[in-house]
Amino acid sequence: MDVFSLLIDGFFIAFQPLNLALIVFGCTIGLFIGAMPGLGSVNGVAILLPMTFLVPPTGAIIFLAALYYGAMYGGAISSIMLGIPGASTAVATTFDGRPMALKGMADTALVAAATASFIGGTISVVLFTLFAPPLAEVALTFGSPEIFALMILAFATFVGLGGDDLPKTLFSIFIGLVMSAVGLDIISGQPRLIFFGLPGFYRGINFLVLAIGIYGIGEMLWTIELNRGQVKVTQAKVSLRRIGVSLGALRHSIKTMIMGSFLGYFVGILPAAGATPGSLMAYGVAKTLSKHPEEFGTGKIDGVVAPEAANNAASTGSMLPMLTLGIPGSPTTAILLGGMVIWGLEPGPMLFVENKDFVWGLIASLYAANLFALLINIAFIPAFIWVLRMPFTILAPMIFVLSLIGGYAPTQAMHDVWLMLIFGVVGYLMRKLDYPMAPMVLAIVLGPLAEPAMRQSLLISNGSFAIFFTRPIAGSIMVIALILLFLPLLKTAKTMIRRPR
């Protein structure tokens, strides 16, 4: 097939010495940037973009794509080792990754995350090569109702994330959505929810501020109380044999990995929704489909594998609309798009025709980046384990300082640092009462996607909510979402009926 010969040519380009070096370099930097709380692929790509002017455009985008990939792998490291998501794309990995580390299974979690990322990346690159043109056409037909329906589906899976306490989970989601509305209203341009008239709120509440507050500060407060001042050092022996055992344990999770990869890829294709919603949805779906959903959150491998496969798959998927339509598939690809324009490459269908070398060189290098990231990641696992062996009274203040800097870095405003502290403390107090924090964080990420989609859809339909059901794609997604939403209610109804017997 024509596609395969193009791909082979691409591999020849990807394996040129300069490009290969850029892949390895990009993966490593991406790994460390992703692992740092507060910094994600977006920051890495944005900050290093100017440095790529020294190399030809093909090399530049290969470097940044490798960085993007490395950050997907790296985010899991901080999530598992420190319990703080290394990037928004790794939030879902904390849910089961951190408990696994606390149970002494940190190396298994890290190997699982790396392998799942590799599988996710591989499957998505294959899907990319096979389905690029037709999928671009479908993505074009996705309008506001479809995007909103997808967000509702994501929320429906999150309700499953909250455990049994339905009102507290719903509260969490609602308050997250309200916080995403703080700032300037996108459609009318007017300021909204500017608490106490503080000017810092005009910028809105940055997702990272909430996430680092809850997962950095809040998590430390939680752990400090849990440990009661006693230092708990988890010994993790790392050896090739242990890695082999971990890999063997993964064979039960293959279905989850494949599910995560496909889900992540298709979510990534959608404009604006990237690796973050993809990984969160994959977690929710894995939990919903599992035979033992209550084990999720206590350290189940599937809980690490699903989001990690999805976020790597989504990062590949999000490059599809960027290359074929010129629409960024995720915040990071938005910056990549900017870079492409600067380099003089015109994104769009003509890119596949006029710059074949570039496109297929990029696709092949994604595969290579995937492989190198896996190897580098596994090679560095002992270093990451060493971090865990630090006494907690050194680790905790380190994390507080990291959270401080990480909270400051995105917006360079002390206002956000104070907000982060408040979120951390209040989040900790709520968490003690079983208010789930995860749905809140997810809601603040998806709010800016869901609200404009809803308002635009209602504008099209003149106020009728029926539009979400009458359009075929949106309608089917909404039906699935409603089924998922009512499943927990059905379950409680079933147990209520069974009890009298």
Add this chain to the structure above:
Amino acid sequence: MRRAELVMAVVLAFFSIYLMWKSAELPIGWIPGEGPGGGAFPFWLSTGMLVCTLWILLRWFRRTSPIARSTAVYMDSHALKMFLLVAGSLTAMIAGVEVIGIYGAVPLFLIFYMRVLGRHSWKLTGMVALATPIIAFFFFEIALNITLPKGFTEPLFYPLYDIFL
């Protein structure tokens, strides 16, 4: 736990009402030609929040959830002490950043935490308190070009800027 659950639910209920009031600053109904008003989304969501808190309060009264029945203590004296110490020192550090900047507040925080709470040796405390700001400077300010707040101590850094940036 029971008392804490009640207090939290009541506080959150009042917070939801506050949010409802704050959202209503912008139109919450339908604006012809524009769609739902700016306040609609947050308003109806905070209404949902209020409903949820009332639901939680209902559960509390009827003792249908485990937490509503629990007689365990929300925070015993040790937990409270640790919480106040840690949260307090964090607050002091962030306030310190505003005044003397990160490179002043962070070492002080580290010394307090490691020495007072962690009871580590002066040598270790000193090493960490010295190394952290130096590494942070080179990693964030030089390598990543993210300026960190320095408060009144900013002029001391001009020579360093000249050398490295």
